[in-house]
Amino acid sequence: xxxxxxxxxxxxxxxxxxxxxxxxxxxxxxxxxxxxxxxxxxxxxxxxxxxxxxxxxxxxxxxxxxxxxxxxxxxxxxxxxxxxxxxxxxxxxxxxxxxxxxxxxxxxxxxxxxxxxxxxxxxxxxxxxxxxxxxxxxxxxxxxxxxxxxxxxxxxxxxxxxxxxxxxxxxxxxxxxxxxxxxxxxxxxxxxxxxxxxxxxxxxxxxxxxxxxxxxxxxxxxxxxxxxxxxxxxxxxxxxxxxxxxxxxxxxxxxxxxxxxxxxxxxxxxxxxxxxxxxxxxxxxxxxxxxxxxxxxxxxxxxxxxxxxxxxxxxxxxxxxxxxxxxxxxxxxxxxxxxxxxxxxxxxxxxxxxxxxxxxxxxxxxxxxxxxxxxxxxxxxxxxxxxxxxxxxxxxxxxxxxxxxxxxxxxxxxxxxxxxxxxxxxxxxxxxxxxxxxxxxxxxxxxxxxxxxxxxxxxxxxxxxxxxx
Amino acid sequence: xxxxxxxxxxxxxxxxxxxxxxxxxxxxxxxxxxxxxxxxxxxxxxxxxxxxxxxxxxxxxxxxxxxxxxxxxxxxxxxxxxxxxxxxxxxxxxxxxxxxxxxxxxxxxxxxxxxxxxxxxxxxxxxxxxxxxxxxxxxxxxxxxxxxxxxxxxxxxxxxxxxxxxxxxxxxxxxxxxxxxxxxxxxxxxxxxxxxxxxxxxxxxxxxxxxxxxxxxxxxxxxxxxxxxxxxxxxxxxxxxxxxxxxxxxxxxxxxxxxxxxxxxxxx
Numbered sequence: 001x002x003x004x005x006x007x008x009x010x011x012x013x014x015x016x017x018x019x020x021x022x023x024x025x026x027x028x029x030x031x032x033x034x035x036x037x038x039x040x041x042x043x044x045x046x047x048x049x050x051x052x053x054x055x056x057x058x059x060x061x062x063x064x065x066x067x068x069x070x071x072x073x074x075x076x077x078x079x080x081x082x083x084x085x086x087x088x089x090x091x092x093x094x095x096x097x098x099x100x101x102x103x104x105x106x107x108x109x110x111x112x113x114x115x116x117x118x119x120x121x122x123x124x125x126x127x128x129x130x131x132x133x134x135x136x137x138x139x140x141x142x143x144x145x146x147x148x149x150x151x152x153x154x155x156x157x158x159x160x161x162x163x164x165x166x167x168x169x170x171x172x173x174x175x176x177x178x179x180x181x182x183x184x185x186x187x188x189x190x191x192x193x194x195x196x197x198x199x200x201x202x203x204x205x206x207x208x209x210x211x212x213x214x215x216x217x218x219x220x221x222x223x224x225x226x227x228x229x230x231x232x233x234x235x236x237x238x239x240x241x242x243x244x245x246x247x248x249x250x251x252x253x254x255x256x257x258x259x260x261x262x263x264x265x266x267x268x269x270x271x272x273x274x275x276x277x278x279x280x281x282x283x284x285x286x287x288x289x290x291x292x293x294x295x296x297x298x299x300x301x302x303x304x305x306x307x308x309x310x311x312x313x314x315x316x317x318x319x320x321x322x323x324x325x326x327x328x329x330x331x332x333x334x335x336x337x338x339x340x341x342x343x344x345x346x347x348x349x350x351x352x353x354x355x356x357x358x359x360x361x362x363x364x365x366x367x368x369x370x371x372x373x374x375x376x377x378x379x380x381x382x383x384x385x386x387x388x389x390x391x392x393x394x395x396x397x398x399x400x401x402x403x404x405x406x407x408x409x410x411x412x413x414x415x416x417x418x419x420x421x422x423x424x425x426x427x428x429x430x431x432x433x434x435x436x437x438x439x440x441x442x443x444x445x446x447x448x449x450x451x452x453x454x455x456x457x458x459x460x461x462x463x464x465x466x467x468x469x
Numbered sequence: 470x471x472x473x474x475x476x477x478x479x480x481x482x483x484x485x486x487x488x489x490x491x492x493x494x495x496x497x498x499x500x501x502x503x504x505x506x507x508x509x510x511x512x513x514x515x516x517x518x519x520x521x522x523x524x525x526x527x528x529x530x531x532x533x534x535x536x537x538x539x540x541x542x543x544x545x546x547x548x549x550x551x552x553x554x555x556x557x558x559x560x561x562x563x564x565x566x567x568x569x570x571x572x573x574x575x576x577x578x579x580x581x582x583x584x585x586x587x588x589x590x591x592x593x594x595x596x597x598x599x600x601x602x603x604x605x606x607x608x609x610x611x612x613x614x615x616x617x618x619x620x621x622x623x624x625x626x627x628x629x630x631x632x633x634x635x636x637x638x639x640x641x642x643x644x645x646x647x648x649x650x651x652x653x654x655x656x657x658x659x660x661x662x663x664x665x666x667x668x669x670x671x672x673x674x675x676x677x678x679x680x681x682x683x684x685x686x687x688x689x690x691x692x693x694x695x696x697x698x699x700x701x702x703x704x705x706x707x708x709x710x711x712x713x714x715x716x717x718x719x720x721x722x723x724x725x726x727x728x729x730x731x732x733x734x735x736x737x
Contacts, residue, residue: 117571119572123706126523127563128524249533250516250518252519280716280717291490291716291717292490292492294492295531296518299521
C-alpha cells in the first residue's frame, strides 16, 4: 500500500514543511532529548494527563507529545475549512429536520428506523427548535488523509467532543520551547478559540435572556477524565465552571448559587451526557444533573450546548448518510468524502465484509476509543476468525471500512526521526456564525506501522500548523 | 359523558426537604374525544414554572417548592366532557414519529415468553391483530393488586400471571412491537361505574399505532378500548416515562406518598 508522506515527496520536501528540514538537522540528539523531557515536564505541570476523547485507560497517564509539528499550507486548509463548515451545516440541518417534520426520511433518503429507533434520538425534544436552529455547537470532525488532495471523514462528533485543550496546550508549549520556529514560519494562531467559543455560546442564548448572556460550563466533576479541559476552557472564557449541585431550577429559569445570591443562567455548555442532565426527564437515578432543567430548556428559558438529542447525527450507522445530508439540505456536493462504509446489518454488505475480512477495518456501531475494533491487515488469522464470529452473531452492531493508507508525518522516535500515521480533529463552532480556528488536534500512532491513533492504543499528539498565505 | 375529577397526591417528608421540583403532565390531552370544561392543578406552597406542549402533544407544567418542605399536596380538580371514539385518538396534534415507539425500554422489552405470546395472535389486519393481542394479554395476566410493584417488567408480569393495569399496558406494548406495531403507555383517569368490573380510577392503558388509522387505545385490564369513561393525560415509552408527576426532593429523607382519586359523572 503506497502511503502519502506529508513532508517528503520522494527526496524533495513539500513546501509547507520547507523550514522544518533544517530545524531538525540542526538539532543535536542531546538537545532533542532535553527538549522532549522539558515538554513532558510542562504537560505534567499543567496537569493535562487525561485520556483523549474519554476513551478510558489510566486517567493519570501522560499522553505522549511529539515535538515534530504537522503542517498544512494555506490552500490545503482553505479547502478543508470549507468542507468542515459544510459538513457542520448539514449535520445541524439534519438534526433540526429529524426533530421536526423529518423531510429527509419522508423523501426516502435515510431509513426511518435508523433515526427514530436510535438510542441517541431523544423523543423528549421532538418538535423543539433550539435557538438559531443549532443542535451541535461544537462539531469535532475526525479526518484522515491519503494523498495530496485526498481527505476522508472517519467520524463526526456532535455531542461534546473533547481534546481541544491538547490543541491549545500543544501550541503553548511549542511556542515556549521553540520561539524561533514561530518567527521563521508564519503560523496562524489558534489561541482565538476560547473567545470564539464564548461568542458562539453567547449567540445561542434563549430569547427570554435580556442583556449579556450568562454562560457556564457544566462538568461531571473532578473525577472526570476531561476535567482539566473543562476548567481550562472556563478559565480562558472567563465563565463559571459548575457541577449539577451548583445549579437549580426555580420558577421558569435555571439559577446558579453564588456568594452574592442566585444568578440566572442563560447558556449551559454541558460536558455530561443527555442521560444524566435531568432526573425528571431522563435517568431518574442521575445525581449529576439538574432536576427540572429540561422543562426550562423546552420552554425557552435556558440553552443547552450541545442540544439534547444531538447524538443521533454522529451515530456510526447514520454517518454513512452524511454526504446525502449535504446534498439534501444544502444542494451541494460534499467537499469532504466519507470513507466507503459497509453496514453489516445489510445482507449484501455483510456478504462482502465476511468475504474480505482480512483487508478491512471493522468497528462497533456504538463503540469508541479504538476498542472492540478489528484492523484486518494488522491482525492474525485467529483474531480475524474470532471477530468473524462476533459479526455473525450480531451483524447490526458492526460497520466495516477499507483499511486506509493514512498519511505519515515525521515523528521523533528512539532512533531519530521516522514517519508515523496521523489523523486530525478540527473543532467547528456553530452559533449565529459557523467558524473554526485554523488548526485542530493531530493524533499520531507512535507504534511503527500502526494505524490506530487512539491514546489508549499508544497514540500521541502533535501541534498542528496552518501557514498564512 | 361529563366527568369530574378530584385527584390529590400528598407527600410527607420525615425530614424537611430543602426544595422540591416537579414536572407534571396533569392536563387532559387535547383531541376530539375530550373537551375540558374546567381544570385546575394546585401545589401547596409551589411556584408555577416552565410550561409548554411537548412533541407527544402533552401539556407539561413545571413546579418548584422552596424549602423547608415537610408536607406537600398536589391537587387536580376539573371537569371534562368526553365522547366515545372507540379508542381512536382523533385530532391529537403531535410531532413524535410513531416509529420512535418501536424502541424497547427495560419494562417493555419482550423476552421469549412475550414473543411466543405475541405469535399466538392471528389476524388479517393490524386493527384486529391489536384487539387479539390485547385479549391475549388480559388472559395471560389476571388482575390482582399487590403482587407487582412500580419496577416490575412486562416479562416479569407475564411470568407471574398476575398484575395491575401497568403490567397489562407494558405487556401489550411489548407484544405489539414484536408484531411490528409501535406501542406506548398512556396515563389517565377512569370512571368506575357500579357494575364492579372497572377499577383503578387513576388508570393506565396502552396505545398501538395502526397504519392508516393512527394511535388507538387498548385497555387489557378492562378488555375494552378507551371510551367516554376515560380521560387521557399523557403518554410515554413506559410507566415511568409517562408518569403524570415526576419529582425530586433535595434533602428531606424518607418520602411517604398518599393518593386519593375520585372520578365521578357530573350531575349536570
